[in-house]
Amino acid sequence: DADVTQTPRNRITKTGKRIMLECSQTKGHDRMYWYRQDPGLGLRLIYYSFDVKDINKGEISDGYSVSRQAQAKFSLSLESAIPNQTALYFCATSDPGGSYTDTQYFGPGTRLTVL
Amino acid sequence: DAKTTQPPSMDCAEGRAANLPCNHSTISGNEYVYWYRQIHSQGPQYIIHGLKNNETNEMASLIITEDRKSSTLILPHATLRDTAVYYCIVRVAARRGSTLGRLYFGRGTQLTVWP
Numbered sequence: 001d002a003d004v005t006q007t008p009r010n011r012i013t014k015t016g017k018r019i020m021l022e023c024s025q026t027k028g029h030d031r032m033y034w035y036r037q038d039p040g041l042g043l044r045l046i047y048y049s050f051d052v053k054d055i056n057k058g059e060i061s062d063g064y065s066v067s068r069q070a071q072a073k074f075s076l077s078l079e080s081a082i083p084n085q086t087a088l089y090f091c092a093t094s095d096p097g098g099s100y101t102d103t104q105y106f107g108p109g110t111r112l113t114v115l
Numbered sequence: 116d117a118k119t120t121q122p123p124s125m126d127c128a129e130g131r132a133a134n135l136p137c138n139h140s141t142i143s144g145n146e147y148v149y150w151y152r153q154i155h156s157q158g159p160q161y162i163i164h165g166l167k168n169n170e171t172n173e174m175a176s177l178i179i180t181e182d183r184k185s186s187t188l189i190l191p192h193a194t195l196r197d198t199a200v201y202y203c204i205v206r207v208a209a210r211r212g213s214t215l216g217r218l219y220f221g222r223g224t225q226l227t228v229w230p
Binding site: 004035040041042043044045088090092103104105106107108109111 | 149157158202220
């Protein structure tokens with residue numbers, strides 16, 4: 001089984017609809033992240049969470065919200081989807097531990113299309 | 116975080132070594148060099164990271180110049196499955212308790228391995 005899973009894998013919705021993307025991990029990591037990727041571009045950070053009580057905005061948080069329900073679960077919501085939120089969304093986890101490493105492990109992605 | 120410069124594309128014959136360069140001339144003394152790759156629309160995959168010493172793991176080798184202003188990722192025997200976009204990222208490592216955590220993904224290098 002994959003360590004980081006995302007549901008759904010594909011979603012088509014209409015403008016104005018509320019959408020929730022879910023991420024679960026079995027790696028036991030404290031840190032979780034949501035990125036989006038647009039064609040031909042690198043990944044951009046939307047939100048990140050260092051533990052259940054910690055939520056931080058990334059560089060493109062407008063139009064998005066998140067919920068950290070548990071250490072293993074981090075959800076991304078689009079309250080009112082718009083077409084320019086059509087993108088590939090990735091969840092990631094990491095745990096720096098006691099050493100100077102903070103490798104991020106990514107889920108398989110959710111392809112979201114907003115019509 | 117320091118910026119990186121990578122060639123937009125490279126190709127390599129199957130079975131040969133693939134050498135992917137990265138320039139990071141403004142890297143700071145406490146910044147690590149990380150390499151990730153992304154195989155067509157899949158989640159990015161961690162490859163290797165290093166600070167100043169050369170590193171090797173089961174996937175690749177990382178050669179960092181003495182002045183740390185550039186590095187090379189080496190895939191010793193490239194296969195068709197290594198065709199992907201390779202991202203070179205420099206960032207301060209985040210120990211537990213640190214507020215740092217994000218990765219800055221640029222556009223990377225599209226490596227194409229041909230038969």
